[in-house]
Amino acid sequence: xxxxxxxxxxxxxxxxxxxxGVYQSGRGRASENAVTWALEAGYRHVDTAAIYGNExxxxxxxxxxxxxGLVRREEVFVTTxxxxxxxxxxxxxxxxxxxxxxxxxxxxxxxxxxxPVPNRRLLSWRALERILSExxxxxxxxxxxxxxxxxxxxxxxxxxxxxxxxxxHPWCQQRDVVAxxxxxxxxxxxxxxxxxxxxxxxxxxxxxxxxxxxxxxQVLLRWSLQKGFVTIPKSAKRQRIIExxxxxxxxxxxxQMAMLDSFNEEHHVTxxxxxxx
Numbered sequence: 001x002x003x004x005x006x007x008x009x010x011x012x013x014x015x016x017x018x019x020x021g022v023y024q025s026g027r028g029r030a031s032e033n034a035v036t037w038a039l040e041a042g043y044r045h046v047d048t049a050a051i052y053g054n055e056x057x058x059x060x061x062x063x064x065x066x067x068x069g070l071v072r073r074e075e076v077f078v079t080t081x082x083x084x085x086x087x088x089x090x091x092x093x094x095x096x097x098x099x100x101x102x103x104x105x106x107x108x109x110x111x112x113x114x115x116p117v118p119n120r121r122l123l124s125w126r127a128l129e130r131i132l133s134e135x136x137x138x139x140x141x142x143x144x145x146x147x148x149x150x151x152x153x154x155x156x157x158x159x160x161x162x163x164x165x166x167x168x169h170p171w172c173q174q175r176d177v178v179a180x181x182x183x184x185x186x187x188x189x190x191x192x193x194x195x196x197x198x199x200x201x202x203x204x205x206x207x208x209x210x211x212x213x214x215x216x217x218q219v220l221l222r223w224s225l226q227k228g229f230v231t232i233p234k235s236a237k238r239q240r241i242i243e244x245x246x247x248x249x250x251x252x253x254x255x256q257m258a259m260l261d262s263f264n265e266e267h268h269v270t271x272x273x274x275x276x277x
Contacts, residue, residue: 001225001248003042004075009162010185013139015110016077017225018245019045021191021234023052034236035061039071041245047165047191047232048103049081049114050095055102063104078103079110081143082128087113087120092127100136111137112165116149118277122156129159141165143191144273147180154184165189167270168229169220170263171199190229194220194244196269204263208256214247221247223260 006014020038025031031054035046039061048058062078065071080103086095100108111131113124128140141163142153154160164181166174168190181188199205200216209216217233221244224231233244252260 003245003248004044005248007187007228007230009139009187010160011139011162013109013162015163015187015230016043016045017230018043018221018247019047019077019079019230019232020241021047021232022054022058022236023049023234025052025054025234025236027054027057030236031057032061032064033238034241036065036070037238037241038245039065039076041242043241043245044071044075045077045079045230045232047079049083049112050086050099051081051083051114055080055099056104059103059105073106077109078105079112080108081112081114082124084115084117087117087124089123089127092124093130096127096131096137107135108137110139110141110163112141112143112163113145115144116142116146116273116276121149122153125153125157129157132159139163141186143189144271144276145177146274146276147176149273149276150177150180150184150186160184161186163187163189163230165191165232167192167268168224168227169193169195169199169269170205170223170260171195171265171267172269173261173264174266175264188229190224190231192234192270193224193229193231194233198269202263204259208252208259211256212250212252214250215243217244218247219252219260222250222252223257226252226257
């Protein structure tokens, strides 16, 4: 594998398996620099959202990278998301237009429902299907959808979601959701794969890292990739961005994977959507 390796989604669009998340990267040069450093390190996937407040910065960094020849537009996959307050049919259309303007790209590669907002998400999905048909977005999907949310959506959708982006790491494996998605060819995208740093000092993880001669963060990312997840670590620090991309020249053995699998306790370090109706 390499940072630019891809998987094929259920609509034949390819998505790079490693991406840069820009949550809390801030506005201005911090986010622009993070995107540039990631592209230099080989990343070809950038994940932002309207609520992150840095779509404009992501777009500016990408346009500069295209202009300087660092990458070509067709090499880079860009994801953004619909925020909760913008759910509804007309509201979602307007919100997409705003994200489209801020990013300033010819197309958005992937547009997600950020959260399964009750009573509004099906209306929003209809809007995403329209956006897809108009060609301004290449594929559509969801985030933080649990099995019951996905069952509801699939019961009425004309276009099934291509991805479901959920919190995933050894302490929060959400195996029921992953199994459901796998059975229905919905790609799983892992956010917070580094547990927001909360578990990087775990002694059991440290043991695996010593065996692999890698950092704990690299072990967590490699676990995620070997599970088959598209993986989007977040960092605004250049050295961490480079370190997070250096996970394609080693692999974890079966015993090491089993050890990491045994950590599961369904502990969310972010929001927990399981109780959302």
